[in-house]
Amino acid sequence: MRVFLAGGTGLIGSRLIQELLNRGDQPVVLTRRASSVQDRPEFRQVDVVQGDPTTSGPWQEKVDGCEAVVNLTGHNLFAKRWSPEVKRLIRDSRVHSTEHLASAVDQATKRPSVFVQGSAIGYYGMTGDEELTESSPSGTDFMAVICREWEDASRSVTDRGTRLVILRTGIVLAKGEGALGVMTPLFKWLPGGAAPVGSGSNPLMPGTGNQWMSWIHLTDIVGLILLAIDSKDAQGPINGTAPNPVRNVEFSRELARVLHRPFLPIGPPDFLLRTVLGEVAQTVTKGQRVVPARAIELGYRFAFPELTGALQDLLGSKAHSAAF
Known part of the structure; x- marks a missing residue:
């Protein structure tokens, strides 16, 4: 299986690539720094694509023929203090990247069968002791609004028959x-x-x-992404947190x-x-007190x-x- 990854050089993406290679899949990784990434030993068996997901470009053609897309893009929340400019970067790096990936899926002759969209439990806002599942409503603070826009930018892929899974990740x-x-x-x-x-x-x-x-071990967040790719019953939001x-x-x-x-x-x-x-x-x-109700329903067995x-x-x- 060819799997197109945006954000594949980060913490989760790098581990996901290892697991995909271990099981015989072919990762296709989009990065702004293709030459330096290709020199890293862990990426020598990976198809590395030069491109910026926040803008359209020739990289979008590489989505054509991939069976799955995994979108893990997003500016680091802790990189700098949240000035208005940094807030815009946090928002745009997520929303615009997703819009361009969704457009690439729509333009593909052979479209991916599944699109795994990254999100975060910040979607739910700050809710105190309330237990939150995938059916809980979104919050109203800055991160909740960002997560809603981030997720909404991916929904168009379902118009052409691609299965959409939204992974709301906790503290990895x-x-x-x-x-x-x-x-x-x-x-x-x-x-x-x-x-x-x-x-x-x-x-x-x-x-x-x-x-x-609401935390999760790296092994399990990668395991949930693989579940999202493999299980046809997986669709809609899945909380990426331990139980x-x-x-x-x-x-x-x-x-x-x-x-x-x-x-x-x-x-x-x-x-x-x-x-x-x-x-x-x-x-x-x-x-937030978030539980992975949907992952448990799908039969995922947490390693940790x-x-x-x-x-x-x-x-x-x-x-x-x-x-x-």
Whole structure:
């Protein structure tokens, strides 16, 4: 199977490519830096295409003949403080890329049978303790609006018979990258030990970590993408989260235990995080309680349904001797 990937050089895309190659598929990866990507050992068996998904171009012709498209594009939310210009880039990098990929599907003579559209649990907004499934409504904050527009830009592919799966991804756990890439060194070296962040009752008071974290191991988010590609029953939204979300304080305590660090029950106040990170701090200090109801209905078996097992796999003693 030929699988066209946009955003294939990032955390999730790179691991997905490995799995596609392992099972005999042919990844076709769109990138703005084709020459440097082709020099990387993990991409030597990959068909690398030069192009910018935010603009139309000859790259769109490469979608023709691919059986699947996976769209993982999007500007890093934590790259810079959220100025109006950065917000526009966050929005446009997602929406315009999706529009051009959907157009490429429409123009193809041999259209892909499935289009896997990336999204995020930010779609639901900040909802406190409410349990959220794929049928829950969208929120009204900045990220919720972005996610709605992002998803809506992909819906035209269904007009010509392509199956659409929308994967709303939570916090992806991977060794040395993503959330753990930021949190692990902090927890190892903070004086006094690790501590929760966010959800203080008062922005000036210490954080208690009472907000929910809907996480997923890298192995399982890739597994869900493969399920979306392979299963004809998979369509519409699927929450890319583990079945057991935890509160931030529980996550912090367990991460401290795996790292053999002391744990403090209170952390920095919300205003301090807002001062350091800007508006993006709300994605850390607030959260959602999201469950993958649709994935479970489809019969997906999570390799890491519990946080303890996920962190032990990534950061425990056996992980130090394993290639990841």
